[in-house]
Amino acid sequence: MHAAATDPDPTICHPFLPREAVVREVGLRDGLQSIAMVLPTAHKLDWLRQAHAAGQREIEVGSFVPARLLPQLADTEEVLAFAKTLPGLFASVLVPNLKGAERALACGADLMMVPLSASHAHSLANLRKTPDEVVAEVARMRAARDASGARTLIDGGVGTAFGCTLQGEVRESEVLRLMQGLLDAGADRVSLADTVGYADPAMVRSLFEKALRIAGDRLWCGHFHDTRGLGLANAYAALEVGVTRFDACIAGIGGCPHAPGASGNVATEDLLFMLESMGVATGVDLHALLQLRARVASWLDGQTLHGTLWRAGLPKTFAPAPVAARAVAESQDR
Amino acid sequence: MHAAATDPDPTICHPFLPREAVVREVGLRDGLQSIAMVLPTAHKLDWLRQAHAAGQREIEVGSFVPARLLPQLADTEEVLAFAKTLPGLFASVLVPNLKGAERALACGADLMMVPLSASHAHSLANLRKTPDEVVAEVARMRAARDASGARTLIDGGVGTAFGCTLQGEVRESEVLRLMQGLLDAGADRVSLADTVGYADPAMVRSLFEKALRIAGDRLWCGHFHDTRGLGLANAYAALEVGVTRFDACIAGIGGCPHAPGASGNVATEDLLFMLESMGVATGVDLHALLQLRARVASWLDGQTLHGTLWRAGLPKTFAPAPVAARAVAESQDR
Incomplete structure (x- = not known):
């Protein structure tokens, strides 16, 4: 006996969740920079073409850092130029400093992500600047952007926002202070990243609730690592408080430099599955x-890959979420 | 510059989460029954001793099924007898039918879990009974328990509660109808299981909210599989609506018979980490x-194991949740 009238309509998104979300592919940048092998440019272009055909519309294609530091991303200019030929694709790059920002502006990137580490120790070790020096650099990038007339958005990405392998604790108040500083310096967007996989869903909920109150629509993205298995639980907790954009790497590529063999970024396919399964259209x-x-995976033969969906396959009951309107960046106020 | 006054006290559990939760170890039953090798009884007793010393207080030690069907669990009587010697340990067993229940009563199990499959197709294939025939069997078990004078609790475990690899969809209303049927038949507790890893956090929240309204404190346990990576996200979603007891297998042992190489039950250590990290005392x-x-892992050399924490290690910032009062079964109304 079925009492069908009491069952919810499975095609309707749950009322406590957003109707749409964006999974930003960062495998070409965050994934590839963390593995030793250099993926040929032709493969990167194939990857972009196929990702675009699958419906991905926001992709971080590389970094404007010196090629001697990251030879894996030395072809970023070429990859970005190709990305710009794909209709509706919103292409971002990482820029560590003003020089990188100038390259991003010259190449017409849709967005440049400027990493800032809320951990003082991590900031000095990785960026050779204090967090406040990065904020000051963002002000210079904003001036350069405005002077150039380019439409490139500036995203201030606050990393180690939930703790740090060097420093240990990173205080919420310090993360929020730096986030406000980035906005005051002229960042168009701000994002929060659990760089080392220290976050739990309660921390995520607490910090993102406060961040959303400060930044509103300018809060861009949640970046979660799956180092200790909590990547998807953390993304769900962020989604519940209204975050609708997440970074992920296909096959969870890149791993974690602090924990050999452990997962790095959340696997794109697993995150998409969670969202679509819940009726959140991607x-x-x-x-x-x-x-x-x-x-x-065939290109990266021999690298440790991650993710679960590829092995288990989609459930028999899986149905894609109905797409009402795409929450892609291009449709947003710029 | 730190604004310490605005930071929450990290020793306080987040107000939207329960202060305590129990992780029931089911590796000795659900884990071992799903792998071919037979773990020697002496190892099982060592396992129990060490789990008890680590603080685990609820453990499913085996099944009262015919030894020819599950030789891995043929020593359940001996393992249960040993479990009963460990102070404060609440030992449960799985029983598929009245005959198994009579053995559990005779051996003085603290709880017997009776599996019911909400999927009609899965029920016939696995239990050779319809779901309603299992409900009727629970009524007979209850009569036997009451006649025996034993204090063994009866837990009706509704499996395939989120979908089924054979049948596909399983309706919420059917799951709730069977759960109510189990309570009416005399089950002291009811549990819900995502047997095949089809659940997502939104489904979990929806079904457990309704189940808690029906069963209240008699809702015993959430049993989540990590087949598609959502095990911990699902546990978090259940925790948010008030579920405080979860099944898990150490090292995620057992895998998934429907998806070779995929994870089975949530890994105990990962689930405990998520809870403790959020300030939920276990x-x-x-x-x-x-x-x-x-x-x-050394005993099960050659088996596919799962889980992430063992590889990444605890975060530098990890602190166990403060234990106010243990939410162990022994303290509950029986």
């Missing part, structure tokens, strides 16, 4: 994405 | 639990 065709995953 | 010493995990 605009991405998961079947096509799983084909891309297999392709990327 | 009473378990994670360092000791990770030592036990290494020991179990």
Whole structure:
């Protein structure tokens, strides 16, 4: 006996969740920079083409850092130029400093992400600047952007926002102070990252609730690592408080430099599955994405890959979330 | 510059979460029944001793099923007898039918879990009974328990509660109808299980909210599989609506018979880490639990194991949740 009238309509998104979310692919940047092998440019272009065909519309294509530091990303200019030919693709790059920002502006990146580490120790070790020096650099980038007439958005990405392997605790108040500083310095967007996999869902909920009160629509993205298995739980906790954009790497590529063999970024396909399964539309065709995953895995033969969906497959009951309107960056106020 | 006054006290559990939760170890039953090798009884007793020393107080020690069907669990009577010698340990067993229940009563199990599959197809294939025939069997078990004078609790465990690899969809209303049926038949407790890893956090929240309204304190346990990476996100979603008891297998042992190589039950150590990290007290010493995990892994050499914490290690900032009062079964109304 079924009492059908009491069952919710499975095609309706749950009322406590957003109707749409964006999964930003960062495998070409955050993933590839963390593995030793250099993926040929032709493969990167294939990857972009196939990701775009699967419905991905926001992709971080590389970094404007010196090629001697990250030879894996030395072809960022070429990859970005190709990304700009794909209709509706919103292409971002990482820039560590004003020089990188000038390259991003010259190349017409849609967004440049400026990493800041809320951990003082991590900031000095990785960026050779204090967090406040990075804030000051963002002010100079903003001036350069405005002078150039380019439409490139500036995203201040606050890393080690939930703790740090060097320093240990990172206080919420310090993260929020730096985030406010980035906005005051002229960042168009701010993001929060659990760089080392220290976050738990309660921390995520607490920090993102406060961050959303400060930044509103300017809060861009949540970046979660799966180092201790909590990546998806953390993304869910952020989604519950209203975060609708997440970074992820296909096949969880990149791993974690602090924990050999452990996962790095959340796997794109697993995050998309969680969202679509809950009725949160992403605009991405998961079947096509799983084909891309297999392709990327073949290119990265010998690297440790992650993720679970590729092995278990989609549930028999899986149905993609109905797409009402794509929450892609291009449609937003710029 | 730190604004310490605005930071929450990290020793206080977040107000939207329960202060305590119990992780029931089911590796000795659900884990071992799903792998071919037979773990020697002496190892099982060592496992129990070390789990108890680490603070685990609820353990499913085996099944009263015919030894020819599950030779891995043929020593359940001996393992249960040993479990009963460990102070404060609440020992449960799985019983598939009245005959198994009579053995559990005779051996003085603290709880017997009766599996019911909400999927009609899965029920016929696995239990050779319809779900309603299992409900009727629970009524007979209740009569036997009451006649025996034993204090063994009866837990009706509704499996395939979120979908089924055979049947596909399983309706919420059918799960709730069967859960109500189990309570009416005399089950002291009811539990819900995502047997095949089809659940997502939104489904979990929806079903457990309704189940808690029906069963209240008699809702015993959430049983989540990590087949598609959502095990911990699902546990978090259940915790948010008030579920405080979860099944888990150390090292995620057992895997998934429907997806070779995929994870089975949530890994005990990862779930404990998530809870303790959020300030939800479990009473378990994670360092000791990770030592036990290494020991179990050495016994199961060659089996596919799962979980992430053992590889990444605890964060530098990790502090166990303060234990106010243990939410162990023994303290509950029986």
